[in-house]
Amino acid sequence: MSKIYKHYKQRLIEISGKNRSLYSKRVTNKFSYDLGNLFAKDEKIADSLIDFLWSGKKLEFEVIGKDRKDFIYKKINVEKKLSKYKTTYVNESGEEKTDYLKIERAKNQELKRAMIHEINCLKQLKREIEEFERETGRYELYVGYPFVEGYIGKDLEVRAPLILFSITVNIENDTTATIELLSDEPIKLNKVLLFAYATQKHLNIDDLETEFDNLKSCGFKKVEDVIDYLKKFDINVRYSKQTEFVPFEPVTKVKYKSLEVKNYCVMGRFPMTNSIYNDYEVLEKKQLTTPAIEELLFTKQPKKSKKISTDIFPISFLDYAQQQTIKNLNKNFNMVIYGPPGTGKSQTIVNVITDALTKGKKVLVVSQKKAALDVVYNRLATLNQKAIIIADSDKAKSEFYQKAKQEHEAIMQIEGTAFLDKFHELQNQIDNESAELDTINNILFEQQPFGLTLQQMYANSEIIGKHSKDYAIYKNMFQTKELMDMDFNEISEAQKLIKDKKKDDLYYKFLEKKQINPLIDYIKSDIDIHTLNQAQNLIKSVASNKFIPFDMTKRPYARDLLSYYLEHTDSENINYRPLTKFIATTQYPSLYSKLNVSHVVLPMYPFVKHKVNKIEKEIESTFNDTLEDLKQYIAGYEVLKKVLEPKGYLLTLDNIVSGNTMYLKMLGKALSDYVEIRDINICLNELTESEKSILKFAYKNSDNYKGFKYIVNKITVFRTYNEIISLENKHKEELSKLADFVNIRNRIISLKGEQLTFNKQLCYEKNANEYKEYFYRNPENSKNFLYQISKQQNLWPIRKCMQVYKDYLLKLFPCFLLSPEIASQILPLEREMFDYVVFDEASQVFVENTLPCIYRGKHIIVAGDSKQLRPTATFLKRYMGNEDLDDLDYSTQAALEVESLLDLATSRYFSSNLTYHYRSRSESLINFSNYAFYGKKLQIAPDISKNNKESPIERIKVDGRWIGAKNEKEAQTVTNLLAKLLKNKKRTGTIGIITFNIEQENAIEDAIDKLERQDPEFKMALLLERNRKENGEDVSLFIKNLENVQGDERDIIIFSTGYAQNEYGKVVARFGSLSNEGGENRLNVAITRAKQKIYIVTSIEPEELNVAGTKNMGPKLFKEYLKYVRAVASGNKVETSIILDNLLPDKQLQGDDLNGKMASEIEKLLEEEGYKVERNIGNADYKLPLAIYNKRKDKYILGIEFDYSAKDSSESVLERDVYHPTFMQSRGWNIYRVWSRDWWLNKNKVINAIKKEIDKIEELSN
Structure with missing residues (x-):
């Protein structure tokens, strides 16, 4: 394990090697602003800024403004810039004079331009800080002063701030910006720097204080005092007494071998976390591991628990996939939950938590995205009293203790308790009702010995009453054993063969001929033409000459x-x-x-x-004489033996001998039709026994050709009807439950709703009572614990409180929601302190960030989507692990090569898929993703409307230009659209803006800032939208690019594609990260954020994008998406369908439909009643067979499903009968189910019931 932990620890260092808190090559607008450059070489301003930071007496410090214009002049070298202006004039006397007024105007112009530039730099930094805080919950804007530069040891290059002052930037207008110290935040020594130094030098700095409320009050009058303090811990830094600020110049390599203080003063984002690395130090040193880690890294299977709980305790209604996921979790130690966009992954995690908490388990939820944790926390609703969420351990300290005290007090007031008996009582009722659905399912859909299910029989038969014209035929069928012994497959196969080769026509024709001419049955099938002619000539000869019969009187x-x-002619001795x-x-x-x-x-x-x-x-x-005479007599007819079968030959000769020539005439007629008869005979000789039985029965029971054909075609109906009657008599009781189906379903839903409400109470009170019991059992410790969470000052760090009072806190808050860094920061590194560790958005987290959290958990749940963003770290690998890993097995070596936790866990843990899509109100918003990325496997409700009035995707084409990797025209169009939406009083939807690169994101931000200054109404509406929250969740306006939009969703998404012709008229598409391997996942994330509407602002047609030379799928799919958007926006459904189908790797073939006839009949009858009926509504796997459309309302008012179509959609009875209808209802659909049995019993009654349902819906809607 040591080698593996060392490898992962090394990867952590690689990622932090570009950590700006340890090393910065240059100042970049996105992450920093160089105050030292602005105020360079001015001792007075340096002293003023340092005093502001050091003492904290002043509230704010002006960075840009009227009082700072001299510094800006100096920074931009205004004298040099003025040289391009003509600043002299010739007076009336012809003398050249200096135009001071013009110089002043030019200076002011340059000053304003420079100020705007500086303000824009500060805006960009401010945006980054605020966005990062939204994403992670951590606020990391500091003024770093002074810096330390040089090497720690031989290899570790350092250029880092020594002291960090937490500030906020206030931008008042285009020419004024101030910074303000955050009074409630401590002044910090750079922990990352100190930690790196201690690690390299093997120092113990556990007692080194790194946070101070006020430097002067702690004895630090100047920087030198801080340097002296560090020396006490053997941290040596050379100090120079330079007092002026110096610019933070770009470097490729630091100059100094030892560490030196540099008077840089930089405002920027400086990450302060290194707690995960600390955990690795302990893991590596003590060789710590758990079964979950061993399964993840070595595929070592843990021992399965013999006792598996079948009860689950959700607090919100689950769809079938979510319920199966939680059930699977109870069977498996560790698990992956695949959650494609909008499939309720957060909701599933919430119910995983409540299920675990109700069972007395502890849960740690981990995500690097604060938004993901916020969603889970808020959806716990009142149960979030049992959860603690910490995004920033320094900021959250007082809030943590306040919540602990409040929860303690609330628990102490609880008196009653919920018991499991009530849960089991409800569950038993649900199980009983579910058993009724199973009964219906079994009787309808179990295959019977006849070869069909009862449902299929209903769909393929009809009632044959006693007064029916078919009743006599049906009764005769009972007497025909051959037919009664045949099953459906035999009959249908025989019917198919008969129909395909028209054997019924041949059979009927042959029997009709045979009625007239019995000899047809005896004609040989292999007569050659010569023999045929001989026989025909003989017959003609006999007919034309006088026929002489055999003398019977002489030979009686x-x-x-x-x-x-003739019968024994083949015997030697007769x-x-x-x-x-x-x-x-x-x-x-x-x-x-x-x-x-x-x-x-x-x-x-x-x-x-x-x-x-x-x-x-x-x-x-x-006999001898007679036989001789006979032989002589029949010798003339010898040729007949060659054309007739023995029996026919004997029959014919017998008639000839007796003087009857009728058979000769019949033979002549038969031979004249020989070819036709032969062909018929050959075909009929190939009839199977089943075909013969059907044809024979049909001929016997018909009076004419039409009746014969009718019976042949209806045999299946007759035979199936017989089976139905038998089963109806046998299963009367079970079939009667069909009438109660809707009530059964409603009772299940109602019971589940009651159970959900009870589960909340059960979960809270069960945990509250466990805490209470523990608190009273340990009075002395409890007293001390209560003191710590109640005091107002000198609050312990959260980590210390967790170490000392872990058992109290985990009973008070059995669920923690943290980032990997905060988890390592505040939680003791204790093996399996949580029963479950749940990783959300796991596709984006590096494996090395998770192992310390996994060590803290008994069971691991990894939730994410492999089709979404992978981990990103914009870093150069400055340190590489060089240890030899060849002695590890291949499985472990492979694990060490994988970056994301989701990718690694996928190959190790059991997986479960979420499939029901909830986010998008229109299937057009999600269909492209469903087809391109998920193989059409997502369950999507069809659109309730045809969107005739307004398309869910709107395309706005502009004449933009792509210059400097941005499109100003698109940025302005997006801003105007945003303003229109914000000023629309009827709009309630939340808004997000997505771009395909950061330059376009900044261009839109700048355009919005400009409009904000010009339009007070827009400014106020924008302020409200940027601070918008709903149910505790942040739903404010966001402006993001492809890299950081995962996990967000808004009602309205506005895209700016940016790509356009450049200044030379060429479309040069540089796709950036979209063209990388896996870049298509970024596209997938972006296009699945919208709930109601997508606007695409674009300057090109899709065909203008040249993606032929691109290696990966990202650009190609992007081009296809632009085509799809155009097709949807223009209402071209045929093109939309073609684009979607072409995205699927394999075209899906439709099988034979035994039930299609019923749908067609209902469609026809409803259309005759005046309804607009449409077939197969929906583009994905789930299609409604029929739907009633109201053109005036542009709405489908009723979806009609059949028992068989529901069965085809899922093998699970509960899914198709309870969960899926509930899902459809949640998406606005009214669903009516037609049972094949009802249709079989009374078609008019079914049609009237559908009409009645439509009338009821119309009445309610009006």
Whole structure:
């Protein structure tokens, strides 16, 4: 572990290597302002500023203003600038004179220009400080004076402020700016510098004080006194007695080997946190670890708990994905929660917290974004009494103790307690109602032996009443075993084969021909043309000549003998005995009957037997002659044997021998249609048994061709109806629950609402009672604790209070919400002091910032979105870890290469996905992201309106120019639009402005500042909007670029793309971070911030952007998004759909729909009633099969779903029957469900019910 911690610690140093509190190469407008340069080489002003900072007596100090014009003249070298003006004139006498008035005017002009420039620099710094405070909660604007420059040891380069004075900048107008000391903030020695020195020199500086209310009152009269104080701790800095300020000149490398004091005076943002590094020192030294860390770094699986709680205790209504996430959390030690934009990630975290707190667990929520912590804290509502949020440990100290005392007092007044019995009672009722839904689901959607679910049967059948024309056919089907033994798949497959090859037509035609000509059945299928001609010629010959029949009088047994002979012609020795006996028996039946009598009863038996034998011999004696005559007679018909099957051949010869030529004529007719008959025969010979059964039944039960076809097509309906009747009788009770479905659903929702209210009470009172019990159990310690949280002065640092009274504070506040830095700053480094550590916005946090927090937790929850921003650190890697990591296993080496916690946790922990999107009121606002980044997996409610009056995306095209990486025309247009929105009294929506680079962000800020000075109404409205809060959450106007907008959302988002033709008429698109690997994630974040409306201000058409040469997806998707915006804004739905579909990697194919007929029938009937009905509303996976649209209101007034469409949307009964309808209702939809059974029972009743529902909605809306 030591090697791993060292590696991560080294990465921390790399990140802080560019820390302005340790090393600054130059002054940059964004982060600093050089007071030393402004007041350089003036001892008087230096003394004045130092006295202001040191003593804190004056309230403010003027930086820019009338009294400072001489310093500005000096800074801009006004004499040199005046040289470009013509400052002389020739008088009447021809003498050249100096125009002092003109010089003064020129000086004033240059002064004003310079002052505005200085003010703008201060504005930029002020914006950065305020934005950083909004993002993190930390206020880090200081005057750093003096600086220390040189090396600590051999390698650590330092150019850092020594003392930091917390200030605020006040900009009164274009020419006046002052700074003001924050009286409630201590003066600080640079902890980062001192810590770096102590680390390099291996010093112990635990007793070194770094914060002072007043330097003079603490014995520090001058800088030299501070240097002397540091020497006591072996921190050595050389001091020069220079009193004038010197400019902070840019350097590439410091000159001095040892540390020296430099009289720089710089106002800027100086980060002061180094607490995470301190934690790593302890982790590394003591080799500390936990199962959560080992699973994260080494994939070592922790032991699973045998006891798993199935109860969950949310305080707000969860959608199905959120509920499953919390349930999964109870089954798994550590987990990743994927939360795409607007899917309720914060709400899920809130319910994770309340679930844990109710179970007596402690929770630490960690995020680097203050806004994310604020959202969670505020959504805890009244339960945030059990949570503590600290963004700045120095500022929050008094507030921390005040809240601790208030909460202690509130708890002591609580008397009752909520019991779990009530929760379980409600849960049992919910489970019972859910079981009813399961019953409905099981009976409708479990596949039956017939091969269909009951729902599918309803959709594919109809009622066959006793008075129906089909009833007799249906009854006959019962008598047909072959059909009753077939299942749905066999019948439908057989029907398909029959239909595809038109076998029903062939079958019917063949049987009709056979009715007329029985010989058709016996024609061979392999007759060659020669044989066919021979047979036809024979038949013609017989017909044209006189037919001579066989002489039957001469040969009475000829017919029987002929048949017998032909049947046994293949035998070598024909046994005629059976034939002889047959003929004799037929002729002498009475004689033969005597042979069946017993010898005893019939004494004459021997004589009878003798006579029978004699008769048989006489008959058989004629056979040879008869057979010879027959052979000669039939020899002329030998060719018929080649065209007829044996049975047909025998039948035909039998008729010929008996003198009947009808069969010869029928044969002639059949042979004339031979090709057609052959083809039919071949086809019918391939019929399966199922096909034969269906065709046979249809023919038998029909009177004509139309009736035959009708039965063939309706066989499935008949057979399915039979199955339905059987199941209806079997499951009467279960099916009766369908009538109560809406009530069941409403009862579940009502019970859950009651449970949520109770959960809040249960969570608070359970924790309050645990605190009370602990407090009374330890009276002496409790007395001391109460003293510490009640006193007004000499407040302990929060960390010290946490170390001494951790158990009290964690029972008082079982939930802490902190940044990684503040967590390390105020919490003792104690193993698993929290049951859960929840990381929010985890895609943006570096792994090295999280391990100390993970060490403090038993279970880890990592929440974020891999499709959003990754960690960013604009730093140069000045220190590289050089330790050998090759001896670590590949899994651990891979872990050390990953930057974000989310990326690492994804490959280690169980994951759960949030899928229901809530943020965007219109699907147009989120569809691009859903298709391009989430594969159409987000659950999005279809738009309730067609947006005919106002598009949710509006495109404003301007003729801007891209000069100096900004577009002034767009900035002005954005400002004008903002002013219009702010002055609109009807507007209630919050506003955010997003740009694609920082230069455009600054250009918009400057344009807003300018309008603010010119327009008092705008100024007042802007002030209100910039300080706007709702329910405790900051919803003020923001102006940000792609890099820092994650986690924010506003009703209205205004984009300024910036890109345009430059001064040379060329569009040069430098995409910046958008073109980096993963840059498309920045786009995804930006385009998913809007709840109601997006305005895109642009100066180009998408086609003007050349992205062909770009390596990564960011620019390409940006171009596609601009196309999408144009299509949506212009109302081009076809183009919009094409753009979206092209974003999907795989086109999704639609399967066969057994249920489509029902939707089509309902659509047709409703349209006949005059309603405007539309199909498949919605672009994502969830589509409403039908929706009723009111054109006058531009609104869908009713969405119609079917039992089968709901089933297709989710396998979970609760999700489709409770959670999803609730989600749709929350998005403004009225949903009516049609049950296939109701439609099967009574179609008119269903249509009337839908009409009644529409009337009710219309009445309520009016």
